[in-house]
Amino acid sequence: MSHDVLNPTPEYLAFWRERHVCTLTTPRPDGTPHVVPVGVTYDPEAGLARVISNKHSKKVRNVLAAQAAQGGGARVAVCQMEGRRWATLEGRAVIRTDEASVAEAVARYAERYGRTPSPNPDRVVMEITLDRAMGRA
Secondary structure, three states, rough: EEEEEOOOOHHHHHHHHOOOEEEEEEEOOOOEEEEEEEEEEEEOOOOEEEEEEEOOOOOHHHHHHHHHHHOEEEEEEEEEEEEEEEEEEEEEEEEEHHHHHHHHHHHHHHHHHOOOOOOOOOOEEEEEEEEEEEEOO
């Protein structure tokens, strides 16, 4: 079932505000998918999903490599599920390192997951500009 990224149904948005571990799929340089568990926040007003990470992680290196090769963001997907409910968001990811972007992502993570991550000088945010939303929530 397709959803409007910028104007999701109340049920779909509520599902993205519940505490769930999600998956992130990024493209490896050889084109194969790299799937890892992550925390994700969804900001429909901005049309963004955000994932905080260490700048040395494989997922970040995958996005940076795709950015360099394609001259733009890497095509990625984030997904969560619980029982029969599921939701996927897709779009183009870029890595942001500026303090304001990272702080915004950390604040949103703390709100969704109920805890503030430990300080990390190597923290970055993967910002996904969304163009597709699917699911049954």
